[in-house]
Amino acid sequence: MERTALDLWVGAFVVAGIGALVVLALKVGNLSTYNVSDTYLLNAYFTNVGGLKPTASVRSAGVLVGRVTEIRLDTDRYEAKVTMSIDKRYQFPKDTFANIQTAGLLGENFIGLLPGGEDQMLKSGEVFKKTQSAMVLEDLIGQFIYGKADNKAK
Amino acid sequence: MPVVKSIKAIGHRTIDVVWRIGYASRFFALTLYYSGASFRRFHLTIKEMFASGVMSLIIILVAGMFVGMVLGLQGYETLKRYGSESALGSLVALSLVRELGPVLAALLFASRAGSAMTAEIGLMKATEQIAAMEMMAVNPIARVIGPRFWAGLISMPLLSALFSAMGVFGGYVVGVVVIGVDEGSFWSQMQSSVDFQHDVLNGVIKSFVFGVAVTAIALFEGFDAPPTAEGVSGATTRTVVESSLAILILDFILTAFMFRGD
Amino acid sequence: MTSSQALVEIRDVNFSYDSRPILKGINMTLPKGKVIAVMGGSGCGKTTLFRIIGGALKPTKGHVKIDGQVIHDLSQQGLYEMRRKMGVLFQFGALFTDMSVFDNVAFQMREHTDLPEEIIHDLVMMKLNAVGLRATHGLMPAELSGGMARRVALARTVALDPMLILYDEPFAGLDPISLSVVGNLIRKLNDALGATSVIVTHDVQESMKIVDYNYFIDSGVIVAEGTPDEIRASQMPYVRQFVNGEIDGPVPFHYPGGNYKNDLGVSA
Numbered sequence: 001m002e003r004t005a006l007d008l009w010v011g012a013f014v015v016a017g018i019g020a021l022v023v024l025a026l027k028v029g030n031l032s033t034y035n036v037s038d039t040y041l042l043n044a045y046f047t048n049v050g051g052l053k054p055t056a057s058v059r060s061a062g063v064l065v066g067r068v069t070e071i072r073l074d075t076d077r078y079e080a081k082v083t084m085s086i087d088k089r090y091q092f093p094k095d096t097f098a099n100i101q102t103a104g105l106l107g108e109n110f111i112g113l114l115p116g117g118e119d120q121m122l123k124s125g126e127v128f129k130k131t132q133s134a135m136v137l138e139d140l141i142g143q144f145i146y147g148k149a150d151n152k153a154k
Numbered sequence: 155m156p157v158v159k160s161i162k163a164i165g166h167r168t169i170d171v172v173w174r175i176g177y178a179s180r181f182f183a184l185t186l187y188y189s190g191a192s193f194r195r196f197h198l199t200i201k202e203m204f205a206s207g208v209m210s211l212i213i214i215l216v217a218g219m220f221v222g223m224v225l226g227l228q229g230y231e232t233l234k235r236y237g238s239e240s241a242l243g244s245l246v247a248l249s250l251v252r253e254l255g256p257v258l259a260a261l262l263f264a265s266r267a268g269s270a271m272t273a274e275i276g277l278m279k280a281t282e283q284i285a286a287m288e289m290m291a292v293n294p295i296a297r298v299i300g301p302r303f304w305a306g307l308i309s310m311p312l313l314s315a316l317f318s319a320m321g322v323f324g325g326y327v328v329g330v331v332v333i334g335v336d337e338g339s340f341w342s343q344m345q346s347s348v349d350f351q352h353d354v355l356n357g358v359i360k361s362f363v364f365g366v367a368v369t370a371i372a373l374f375e376g377f378d379a380p381p382t383a384e385g386v387s388g389a390t391t392r393t394v395v396e397s398s399l400a401i402l403i404l405d406f407i408l409t410a411f412m413f414r415g416d
Numbered sequence: 417m418t419s420s421q422a423l424v425e426i427r428d429v430n431f432s433y434d435s436r437p438i439l440k441g442i443n444m445t446l447p448k449g450k451v452i453a454v455m456g457g458s459g460c461g462k463t464t465l466f467r468i469i470g471g472a473l474k475p476t477k478g479h480v481k482i483d484g485q486v487i488h489d490l491s492q493q494g495l496y497e498m499r500r501k502m503g504v505l506f507q508f509g510a511l512f513t514d515m516s517v518f519d520n521v522a523f524q525m526r527e528h529t530d531l532p533e534e535i536i537h538d539l540v541m542m543k544l545n546a547v548g549l550r551a552t553h554g555l556m557p558a559e560l561s562g563g564m565a566r567r568v569a570l571a572r573t574v575a576l577d578p579m580l581i582l583y584d585e586p587f588a589g590l591d592p593i594s595l596s597v598v599g600n601l602i603r604k605l606n607d608a609l610g611a612t613s614v615i616v617t618h619d620v621q622e623s624m625k626i627v628d629y630n631y632f633i634d635s636g637v638i639v640a641e642g643t644p645d646e647i648r649a650s651q652m653p654y655v656r657q658f659v660n661g662e663i664d665g666p667v668p669f670h671y672p673g674g675n676y677k678n679d680l681g682v683s684a
Contacts, residue, residue: 006200010204013211018312021311024354025350028251028319028322029345057346287512291495291497291500
């Protein structure tokens with residue numbers, strides 16, 4: 001009966017709606033870079049994470065290679081332990097540098113990876129040995145001012 | 155004496171409001187309890203999805219397109235001052251996916267589909283169709299209310315996703331095609347700032363909650379409407395007012411929960 | 417009217433709304449196979465009685481027994497079971513405006529039975545044929561005239577061959593031809609189904625032609641009862657006024673109030 005025409009319309013509506021969701025997820029959002037099954041975890045300790053947040057990006061040479069999944073305080077070392085999930089396609093040498101960087105002067109924080117030259121690659125669950133904490137703008141300004149003051153005193 | 159009278163009136167109103175809230179909650183609980191029929195005979199729900207979802211498509215798509223275009227224009231003008239026109243994509247997408255998509259789609263849905271639901275059920279009540287159904291041993295909450303409720307619930311997130319997608323397209327047309335922002339940076343900035351879980355999924359959750367609120371209010375107002383012409387028109391107005399307020403208040407609460415601290 | 421074959425027994429039913437009494441001690445016995453009219457002026461409580469028989473309202477005192485069961489003591493489940501055996505025609509038909517004529521008549525068959533669609537089709541056509549509107553099955557209720565809508569509603573009411581049929585003002589707002597058609601259908605359907613019909617109405621002339629027994633209700637009490645012949649022969653002032661439609665009588669033309677002259681401000 002006429003139920004079929006109705007079904008067609010509703011079906012088209014549902015397909016369009018789900019299509020829009022997929023577009024939002026893949027084209028607008030970053031689901032295309034999420035791949036839960038194809039990642040491995042790496043850890044890094046920082047004395048100060050600054051404004052770094054979970055879901056912040058992990059980049060190497062400007063390319064997105066993973067995301068920060070967890071940030072917590074390690075009470076043994078009193079340092080921040082940052083866990084990040086890295087795309088399986090990318091492997092990094094053991095002496096890779098992990099820096100907390102800022103996009104622009106006031107932009108958001110992300111982790112930049114600067115690969116070293118070692119042959120052995122980091123395996124899942126291992127720790128970046130060399131890290132550099134976030135630049136805190138206030139500290140920089142403070143250093144600058146006190147540095148000037150020290151110079152004068154001399 | 156007039157003081158006593160007005161205190162009395164306030165007391166009456168308060169009791170009335172509490173009464174209505176209780177009645178509405180019971181109605182909502184019954185709707186969920188009797189939802190079996192909406193799934194057992196799914197064609198009823200499909201029919202209502204046509205009435206509430208498909209019939210709202212045009213207004214949602216056109217409105218989404220224009221909201222996106224306005225965002226593109228305004229966003230460009232503002233971002234230009236800071237020399238960061240390339241962030242236009244992320245501005246358009248974030249505001250749509252997080253806020254404007256769910257909220258505006260729900261507001262349009264409330265005035266387009268919600269008011270129609272209230273009027274239809276109010277009229278069914280005024281012409282004794284609800285009573286007739288009850289006398290035919292068919293539970294009107296299961297047969298009339300349930301399918302409409304679930305249809306609204308399913309339609310709302312889909313409409314909101316369509317609104318956002320259309321808006322992003324509108325922003326793209328204005329920003330990239332008309333103004334000439336670099337296409338590559340438009341999309342890449344958008345992708346790097348819009349997180350699937352954090353932004354897109356939370357937007358879907360929002361629109362889902364709004365869908366529950368709008369359909370529940372619309373159905374209750376229709377079911378509770380006095381069976382007269384004034385009664386039905388009053389209930390229709392109340393549906394639009396109450397669901398618009400509910401959407402904005404819920405949006406604040408949800409936003410506070412979802413996006414606090416970042 | 418006494419009969420061992422009573423389908424509906426109404427015993428000492430009282431009903432008050434916000435402590436305002438509407439019905440006061442109603443007693444009725446409705447035997448099987450008969451058409452009974454409950455008559456009275458507007459606001460006499462007959463619609464309340466109608467809703468009590470249908471189980472939509474609970475009497476403050478007394479009980480209504482249908483087929484041996486007290487209707488307002490039934491659970492929701494039991495009440496729905498009972499209502500499947502009842503047909504109700506509402507004042508203006510109350511057809512479902514979002515469904516075609518066919519779907520309206522098929523509604524209860526689809527809701528309450530697992531009959532295949534072909535059998536439902538045949539049953540619906542039979543019911544529509546009985547009211548002479550087989551050809552309208554594809555129309556929507558809005559496309560029907562008032563009289564036709566009432567007949568479709570009648571077909572829907574008897575869709576599941578009920579044992580008790582309740583009519584709420586079945587003659588309201590009909591032209592003379594539709595009036596006779598509907599009246600005749602009520603009688604014929606009742607006899608064909610072997611059902612019991614209760615007509616709540618204020619249309620004395622039309623209902624007197626088709627019913628077996630009349631009850632007159634005024635201010636919540638039964639003031640007169642009898643077969644149509646007895647009613648016509650009755651000398652009771654209330655019945656005479658009602659049957660002949662006289663303007664003044666026991667039911668006054670004026671709403672009780674103060675002195676007319678005082679209201680006009682003319683001192684006596």
